[in-house]
Amino acid sequence: MSGRDFFVNRYAQLGWRFREVESRQSIRINQSNAKQKKLPERLSGLGVQIEKIPFLEAAYWVCKSRVSAGATAEYLLGFYSIQEAAAQIPATLFTGLKGKTVLDACAAPGGKTVQLADLMVNSGALVALDVNKRRLAALSNHLERCHISNAVVYNLDARQASRLNLKFDRILLDVPCSGNFASDKEWFNRRTLIDVERNSKVQREILAEAVKCLASNGEIVYSTCSLEPEEDEMNMDWAVRNLGLNIEEVNCLGEKGLTEVFGRKLDVSVERCRRIWPGDTQGFFVCKLSKRAVAS
Amino acid sequence: MKPITVFASQFGDEIALKPDFIVEKDQRYYLLNSRLKQLARNDYYYAGLYLGKVKNGVFFPSFNLLKMLVDVAVNKIVIDKKAAWLFICGRDIFRTGIVKAYGSRRVGDCTLVLNEYGECLGFGRITGGLDAAEGKVVIRNILDVGDFLRREF
Numbered sequence: 001m002s003g004r005d006f007f008v009n010r011y012a013q014l015g016w017r018f019r020e021v022e023s024r025q026s027i028r029i030n031q032s033n034a035k036q037k038k039l040p041e042r043l044s045g046l047g048v049q050i051e052k053i054p055f056l057e058a059a060y061w062v063c064k065s066r067v068s069a070g071a072t073a074e075y076l077l078g079f080y081s082i083q084e085a086a087a088q089i090p091a092t093l094f095t096g097l098k099g100k101t102v103l104d105a106c107a108a109p110g111g112k113t114v115q116l117a118d119l120m121v122n123s124g125a126l127v128a129l130d131v132n133k134r135r136l137a138a139l140s141n142h143l144e145r146c147h148i149s150n151a152v153v154y155n156l157d158a159r160q161a162s163r164l165n166l167k168f169d170r171i172l173l174d175v176p177c178s179g180n181f182a183s184d185k186e187w188f189n190r191r192t193l194i195d196v197e198r199n200s201k202v203q204r205e206i207l208a209e210a211v212k213c214l215a216s217n218g219e220i221v222y223s224t225c226s227l228e229p230e231e232d233e234m235n236m237d238w239a240v241r242n243l244g245l246n247i248e249e250v251n252c253l254g255e256k257g258l259t260e261v262f263g264r265k266l267d268v269s270v271e272r273c274r275r276i277w278p279g280d281t282q283g284f285f286v287c288k289l290s291k292r293a294v295a296s
Numbered sequence: 297m298k299p300i301t302v303f304a305s306q307f308g309d310e311i312a313l314k315p316d317f318i319v320e321k322d323q324r325y326y327l328l329n330s331r332l333k334q335l336a337r338n339d340y341y342y343a344g345l346y347l348g349k350v351k352n353g354v355f356f357p358s359f360n361l362l363k364m365l366v367d368v369a370v371n372k373i374v375i376d377k378k379a380a381w382l383f384i385c386g387r388d389i390f391r392t393g394i395v396k397a398y399g400s401r402r403v404g405d406c407t408l409v410l411n412e413y414g415e416c417l418g419f420g421r422i423t424g425g426l427d428a429a430e431g432k433v434v435i436r437n438i439l440d441v442g443d444f445l446r447r448e449f
Contacts, residue, residue: 037413070445071442071445073380073381073384073415073417073441076384076441076442076444076445077415077417101331101335122329123329123331124331125332127335133341136341140341140342140346141447143342144346144358144359144360144444145441147345147360147363148345149327149344149345150329150331150332150344151342151343151344152332152335152336152343152344153340154337154339154340154341155341164337166335
């Protein structure tokens with residue numbers, strides 16, 4: 001239950017015909033830092049050719065570059081971040097982040113943490129967790145480079161988030177996942193269905209913990225860069241059935257979530273999720289959840 | 297708090313920070329906003345705006361602190377594009393790279409280093425008169441933003 005043919009055949013069963021893709025580099029402007037900096041013009045002057053990404057607010061494809069986009073003074077000053085285009089979607093799905101108490105439950109290396117802080121305009125409180133202490137150094141560097149002032153970082157497993165005794169208005173669950181072949185050339189040689197099932201179990205544990213910490217009227221955005229339905233639609237189906245969560249409509253790039261997976265029918269609301277097959281972006285899955293109102 | 301004010305005073309002025317909102321953990325200093333002050337537990341790894349750390353008795357500022365100092369510092373120099381690129385690569389500054397100099401010109405004093413847009417790239421120590429010969433290093437690089445790249449390795 002591994003190997004290229006095995007997974008490619010699964011994708012075909014899910015309705016997608018496999019093709020090799022070349023990943024494109026993309027950047028996201030940190031609007032709080034880069035205000036009035038005329039960043040596109042400055043990058044152009046350095047020989048970095050960029051093109052607006054139509055489905056995102058402040059993001060650009062790097063088309064051609066004479067210099068490394070990760071070594072310009074503008075990058076080092078925190079005016080922009082290098083962030084994969086699909087990975088920029090989850091943080092944008094929340095409503096009204098300004099002044100809120102927000103949890104980024106699996107935060108390192110911090111691309112989405114910085115994006116959340118930027119969308120929060122450095123207001124309120126952003127709690128960032130990661131279980132791996134070594135990855136927290138990269139997260140901290142990222143926060144310092146981008147001059148983030150509203151985040152607090154803990155070395156804590158997302159499955160223990162309720163130990164913080166906080167209720168969060170918004171929770172980002174960009175959960176650890178199996179990844180996909182578009183961002184890892186060796187993916188088919190590395191991954192087996194057993195990995196996928198193990199990750200799926202951890203993801204459900206993280207989801208269940210997040211629900212404990214979610215304020216009433218709160219929102220959860222769940223995302224993975226896995227194409228495997230066990231980590232995506234099937235987990236959302238499980239969350240709807242077991243955690244009292246609703247799947248909300250979202251307006252973003254991607255196809256509707258699958259409601260029938262390998263012959264198994266899922267809750268119809270799972271189609272409100274968004275599945276992005278690899279193409280211009282890497283493979284991705286994203287979904288917005290809220291607590292179901294309890295009938296009085 | 298004291299290491300921060302002592303460090304800031306090297307640039308010729310004082311920095312206004314609210315002491316109640318500054319926390320210290322493992323000799324690292326952070327500035328919290330009011331919401332973080334309420335909710336942050338003591339076992340954080342990083343919190344708020346990182347200001348710098350003390351290591352072996354020496355204060356190492358963060359780039360957040362240097363950015364805050366730009367508006368209050370008296371000692372600062374503006375350098376041209378080429379000198380800016382060399383500076384963030386860790387190199388010192390030659391007299392020819394300096395576009396403008398404000399504040400102290402005394403050898404041994406510290407000065408912020410700004411690019412042509414007035415953005416802080418780091419700081420250095422004045423090692424030669426700013427009217428020295430062309431090929432002479434006049435600012436010794438102490439810290440520059442290229443440090444973010446060097447930290448990763």
